[in-house]
Every structure is written in structure tokens, then in C-alpha cells.
Amino acid sequence: MLTIEIVRLRRVGFGAMVLAPLVLVSFDARSDIWYVEPNASARVFYDDNVRLSTVDPQSSFGAIVRGEILAGRRTEVTDIGLGLKVDTRQYSDVAELDRTNGAFALRSRYQLNRHSLGFDANFDYDSTLTSEEATTGIVQVNKRRSLIRVRPSWRYELTERTTLDAGLSYEDVSYEDVDLIPLSNYTFARATLSAGYQITERLQFIAQAAYDDYQASQVDTQSTSVGVDAGLKYLLSETSSIRAAAGVRQANAQTPTEAGVVETDNAGPIFELEWIKDFTVGGIELLAERSLVPSGRGTLLDTTGITLAFDYPITERWTFGLDASGYRNRNPGGEISGNDRDFVNVVPRIERRLTEALRLDLSYRYRWQKREISEDDAVSNAVFLSVTYKWPREPLRRWSLLR
Numbered sequence: 001m002l003t004i005e006i007v008r009l010r011r012v013g014f015g016a017m018v019l020a021p022l023v024l025v026s027f028d029a030r031s032d033i034w035y036v037e038p039n040a041s042a043r044v045f046y047d048d049n050v051r052l053s054t055v056d057p058q059s060s061f062g063a064i065v066r067g068e069i070l071a072g073r074r075t076e077v078t079d080i081g082l083g084l085k086v087d088t089r090q091y092s093d094v095a096e097l098d099r100t101n102g103a104f105a106l107r108s109r110y111q112l113n114r115h116s117l118g119f120d121a122n123f124d125y126d127s128t129l130t131s132e133e134a135t136t137g138i139v140q141v142n143k144r145r146s147l148i149r150v151r152p153s154w155r156y157e158l159t160e161r162t163t164l165d166a167g168l169s170y171e172d173v174s175y176e177d178v179d180l181i182p183l184s185n186y187t188f189a190r191a192t193l194s195a196g197y198q199i200t201e202r203l204q205f206i207a208q209a210a211y212d213d214y215q216a217s218q219v220d221t222q223s224t225s226v227g228v229d230a231g232l233k234y235l236l237s238e239t240s241s242i243r244a245a246a247g248v249r250q251a252n253a254q255t256p257t258e259a260g261v262v263e264t265d266n267a268g269p270i271f272e273l274e275w276i277k278d279f280t281v282g283g284i285e286l287l288a289e290r291s292l293v294p295s296g297r298g299t300l301l302d303t304t305g306i307t308l309a310f311d312y313p314i315t316e317r318w319t320f321g322l323d324a325s326g327y328r329n330r331n332p333g334g335e336i337s338g339n340d341r342d343f344v345n346v347v348p349r350i351e352r353r354l355t356e357a358l359r360l361d362l363s364y365r366y367r368w369q370k371r372e373i374s375e376d377d378a379v380s381n382a383v384f385l386s387v388t389y390k391w392p393r394e395p396l397r398r399w400s401l402l403r
Contacts, residue, residue, distance in 0.1 A: 032073070032074075032075050033073070033074045033075075034072070034073050034074075035070070035071065035072060035073075035074070036069070036070075036071045037069070037070040037071070037391035038067070038068070038069050038389075038391055039067070039068040039069075039070070039388075039389060039390050039391055040065075040066065040067045040068070040388070040389045041064075041065075041066045041386055041387065041388040041389065042063070042064070042065050042066075042386070042387050043063065043064045043384050043385060043386035043387070044061070044062070044063050044384070044385050045061070045062050045063070045064070045382055045383060045384045045385070046059070046060075046061050046062075046382060046383050047059060047060060047062070047365075047380060047381070047382035048380065048381050048382070049367075049378065049379065049380035049381070050062075050091065050094055050097060050380070051094075051097075051139070051140040051141075052139050052140065052367055052369055052378045052380050053140050053378055054374065054376040054377065054378045055376075057378075057380075058093065058094055059093070060091045060092055060093035060094045060097075061091075061092040061093070062089060062090055062091040062092060063089070063090050064087060064088070064089045064090075065087065065088050066085070066086070066087035066088075067085070067086050067087070068083065068084070068085040068086075069083065069084045069085075070082070070083050071083075076111075077110065077111040077112070078108075078109065078110050078111070079107070079108060079109040079110075080106075080107075080108045081105075081106070081107045081108070082104075082105070082106055083103075083104065083105040083106075083107075084102075084103070084104055085102065085103045085104075086100065086101070086102050086103075087100070087101050088100040088101075089101075096142060097129065097142045098142075099126075099127045099129070099142055101124075101125060101126040101127060102124075102125045102126075103122065103123065103124045103125070103126070104122065104123045105120075105121070105122040105123075106119075106120065106121045106122070107119075107120045108120070114156055114157040114158075115154070115155070115156055116154070116155040116156075117152075117153070117154055118151075118152065118153040118154070118155075119150075119151070119152050119153070120149075120150070120151040120152075120153075121149065121150045121151070122147075122148075122149050123146075123147065123148050123149075124145075124146070124147040125144065125145075125146055125147075126144075126145055126147075127142050127143065127144060127145065128141060128142065128143045128144075128145055128175070128178075128183065129141075129142050131145045131147075132183075132296065133327075133343060133345065134293070134303070134305065134325075134327050134343075135293060135294075135295040135296065135297075135301055135303070135327075135329065136182075136183065136295050136296050136297050136329075136339070137329070137341045137343055137369055137371070138181065138182070138183060138296075141181060143175055143176060143177055143178050143181065143183070144175070144176040144177070145173065145174070145175050145176075146173070146174045146175075146176075147171060147172070147173050148171065148172045149169065149170070149171040149172075150169075150170050150171075151167065151168065151169045151170075152167070152168050153165070153166070153167040153168075154166045154167070160198075161197055161198040162195070162196070162197050162198070163195065163196045164193075164194075164195050165192070165193070165194045165195070165196075166191075166192070166193050166194075167190075167191070167192045168189070168190070168191050168192075169188075169189065169190040169191075169192075170187070170188070170189045170190075171187065171188050171189075171294070172185075172187050173185060173186055173187075173188075173294070173296065175296060182297060182338070183296040183297070184216045184218040184219050184296060184297070184298050185216065185217065185218055185296075186214060186215060186216040186217075186294060186295075186296065186298070187214070187215050187217075188212070188213070188214050188215075188294035189212070189213045190210060190211070190212050190213075191210065191211045192208060192209070192210045192211075193208070193209050193210075194206065194207060194208035194209070195207050195208075196233075201235075202234055202235040202236075203232060203233075203234050203235075204232065204233040204234075205230070205231075205232060206230065206231055206232065206233055206243070206245060207228075207229070207230040207231075208228070208229055208230075208245070208247075209226075209227070209228045210226070210227045210228075211224070211225070211226050212224060212225045212226075212227075212292065212300070214294050214299075214300050216298040216299075218298075219256075219298040220256045221253070221254065221255050221256070221298045221299060222253070222254045223251060223252065223253045223254070223299060223300045223332075224251070224252050225249050225250065225251035225252070225292050225300065225332075226249065226250050227247060227248065227249035227250075227270050227291075227292075228247045228248065228249075229245045229246055229247025229248075229270055229271070229272070230245060230246070230247060231243065231244045231245025231246060231272070232244060232245075239277060239278040239279070239283075240275075240276065240277040240278070241275075241276050242273075242274065242275045242276075243272070243273070243274040243275075244271075244272070244273050244274075245271065245272045245273075246269065246270070246271040246272075247269070247270050247271070248267060248268070248269060248270065249267065249268055249269075249270050249291075249292060250265070250266075250267045251265070251266050251267070251268075251292060251300065251332050252264070252265050253265075253266075253299065253300075253332070253333070264333055266332050266333040266334070268302060268332065269290060270289075270290055270291050270292075271288075271289060271290050272287070272288070272289040272290075272291075273287070273288045273289070274286065274287045274288075279311075279312065279313070280313075281311075281313045281319075282310075282311030282312050282313055282319065282321075283310075283311060284308075284309070284310050284311075285307075285308070285309045285310075286306075286307075286308050287305075287306065287307050287308075288304075288305070288306040289304070289305055289306075290302070290303065290304040290305075291303060292332060295329075295339070297338075297339050299331065299332070299339065300332055301329045301330065301331070301332070301339060302329070302330045302331065302332045303327055303328065303329050303330075304327070304328045305325065305326065305327045305328075306324075306325065306326050307324070307325045307326075308322065308323065308324040308325070309322075309323055310322040310323070316353075317352060317353045318350065318351070318352055318353075319350070319351040319353070320348075320349070320350055320351075321348070321349045321350075321351060321361075321363075322346075322347070322348050322349070323345075323346075323347045323349075324344075324345065324346045324347065325343075325344075325345045326342075326343065326344045326345070327342070327343045328341075328342050328343075329341050329342075329343075336372055336373065337373070338371065338373055340371065340372035340373065341369060341370060341371040341372060342368075342369070342370050343367075343368070343369045344366070344367070344368045344369075345365070345366070345367050346365070346366045347363055347364070347365045347366075348363065348364055349361050349362065349363030349364075349384075350362055350363075356392045357389055357390055357391065357392045358387070358388070358389055359387070359388045359389075359390065360385075360386070360387055360388075361384075361385075361386050361388065362383075362384070362385055362386075363383070363384045363386070364381070364382070364383055364384075365380070365381070365382040365383075365384065366379075366380070366381060367379070367380040367382075368380075
């Protein structure tokens with residue numbers, strides 16, 4: 001999925017090559033800036049279990065080419081950003097897994113006195129080989145997935161210490177040619193209302209209420225849930241913060257059977273723990289959370305997840321990085337089925353900065369998956385060698401008052 005961050009932009013095709021010669025243009029550095037930033041990468045890899053299968057694992061060499069363009073306009077009170085990404089992946093020994101993915105994203109912010117309005121939208125056209133890692137784990141076949149998501153938001157500063165946030169999110173997910181695969185199209189909508197109160201200069205109280213609606217029309221299932229949580233956010237230092245919140249959720253599911261529609265209710269905990277630490281270059285982001293997430297299995301999944309992103313400069317030109325994620329998916333009601341599984345993904349890497357814009361990195365990826373109803377687990381080991389071009393620029397954050 002393509003991600004554009006308005007405050008901090010993080011993280012080929014023909015379009016990237018066309019726009020690569022363009023330079024960052026600023027009409028008034030104090031209040032108005034336009035930008036176009038092309039990024040591109042090429043990598044070769046070897047994977048000893050490309051399908052993450054428990055039976056007859058297939059190995060293959062391969063190559064990935066990726067291009068990305070970020071463009072937008074930034075002022076003291078507005079931010080509008082557009083992003084386009086295309087990547088193609090080819091396998092030497094498993095041609096049926098070859099694929100080309102694309103993504104388009106729009107993010108916008110507008111500040112008006114005490115009000116802040118936002119609107120985000122994105123469209124992803126990708127493969128189940130990667131889209132299902134965090135939910136169903138059905139990554140053994142190459143089927144196309146389309147995702148459309150829109151997210152309007154609003155923030156209001158009640159006082160110097162108190163803020164109120166409201167947001168809506170709607171996503172529509174569809175799969176192609178999955179008649180023989182247990183995946184179904186679904187829609188998922190969420191409404192949230194949250195508040196924050198600055199207790200001290202470093203400490204903030206936060207609370208949120210959310211309502212979710214999940215529908216999978218192909219299998220006639222529907223789920224709704226309501227959740228509330230509260231917690232604290234603490235500024236450890238100028239470069240480090242921690243956020244912790246916990247609460248409860250109540251879910252209702254309607255499932256069709258031969259005897260009619262069966263309605264079930266269940267409750268459970270939700271929580272979120274986040275730690276962020278910025279270095280002069282790089283940083284650490286650690287997130288652990290438990291919540292109900294939508295899936296292509298016709299139901300919400302009670303998911304406990306942990307993600308880590310770590311970048312640390314060893315020297316001026318060498319950087320060590322570690323990306324890791326783990327998920328435990330369970331049925332919300334506690335019943336055991338094919339939805340119950342554990343997944344781990346760990347990617348250490350070493351990066352060499354060749355020029356201001358060009359980087360070379362070597363990485364290793366370990367993947368592991370185990371389903372509750374199976375005694376066998378699946379393991380994949382892969383090695384990647386990548387060359388990456390990132391458009392050199394000074395940070396755009398200081399040109400905007402948006403947060």
C-alpha cells in the first residue's frame with residue numbers, strides 16, 4: 001500500500017523516469033512550496049519458500065523493480081499530497097507468481113483557526129501474496145485484490161489544553177478469481193470520536209469511542225462492534241514519546257445457516273502501546289495493539305499485533321535497520337477454526353549510502369506461519385540485494401503549521 005504522510009513524508013515505471021529531471025520548486029519558502037519527488041528501487045532476491053507453504057515448498061530467484069512519485073503543495077495552513085507507486089515482481093522458477101501492482105493515494109489537510117479538516121483516499125491494486133499477511137494468511141496463491149479507502153477527519157481545539165477529534169473510514173475490498181479459495185469481498189466502515197486533554201506540558205490524557213460495521217455480501221455475513229478505550233501519552237524527551245491505552249469492545253455477528261441466521265455476541269479487551277524515538281538520522285517505532293480487524297474470511301478477526309521499525313546510523317555512510325512484525329489472529333468468539341493462526345516476519349538489513357540520493361542495501365527476511373488446526377508450520381528464508389534512489393531534499397515539515 002502506498003503511504004503519504006503530510007507532516008513527514010516517508011516512505012519504476014515510465015512516469016518516474018519522465019518526472020525524475022524535475023526539481024523542487026519553491027515560490028515563497030516562508031508560506032508556499034510545491035514539490036515533486038521521484039523515488040525508485042531495483043532488487044534481486046532468493047526465497048526458499050516463495051508461497052510460505054507447509055507442503056513441497058518452492059524456491060526461486062527473482063527481481064523487483066519499484067517506482068514512486070510524490071507531489072504536492074504545502075503552505076502554512078494547507079497540505080495537499082498525491083502519490084503514485086508501481087512495482088513489478090518476476091520469478092525465475094515460479095512464473096505464475098509474476099505480478100505488477102499499483103497504488104494511488106491522496107492526502108490533504110486544511111487549518112482554519114481552531115478547526116483542522118482532513119481527507120485521505122487511496123486505491124491499491126495488488127496481490128494476495130502480500131495483502132493477506134496480517135489477516136487471513138492466504139499467501140500461497142497469486143490472486144488480484146482491489147482496495148478503495150476514504151477517510152475524512154475533523155479536529156477542533158476546544159481550549160489550549162483540550163482537543164476533540166472525529167473521523168470516518170470506509171473501505172471496499174474485492175478479490176478476483178477466488179471461487180476455489182476461501183476469500184470473499186467485503187466492506188468495512190468505522191466511525192470514531194476521541195478527545196485529548198493536556199494535563200501537563202509532557203502528559204496528555206486520551207480517550208476514544210469507535211463503532212465498526214463489517215459486511216461480506218457474498219457469504220451473507222455481517223458484524224458490528226463498539227469499543228471504548230482511554231490512556232495516556234507521555235513525552236519522555238524532545239525526541240521520544242510513549243502512548244498507552246486500553247479498553248473493551250462488544251461485537252455482534254450474524255451468520256447464515258441452514259436453520260436460519262445465527263446471531264452471536266462476544267466481548268473482549270482492546271489495547272495499544274506505542275513508543276517512538278527519533279535519532280538525528282533514523283529512529284525507532286514500536287507498536288503493540290489488540291483490536292478487531294476486517295478480513296477476507298467473511299468475519300472480523302480478533303488480532304494482536306506487534307510491529308517494529310528501527311534505523312540506526314552506524315557511521316556517516318552505514319546504517320543498520322530492522323523491520324519486524326507479528327500477528328496472532330483469532331475468531332472474536334473464541335471458537336477454533338482456520339482463521340486462528342500466528343505469523344512472524346523479521347527483516348534485518350545493512351545499508352550503504354553511495355551518494356546523497358543513492359543507497360545499496362543487503363537484507364535477510366525470515367517468515368513463519370502456524371495455523372491452530374494444523375500441526376505443521378511454514379518457514380521462508382529470503383535474501384535481498386537492493387539499489388534505491390531517494391530524491392534528495394531538505395525536510396518539508398518546517399514549512400507547515402499542521403500537526
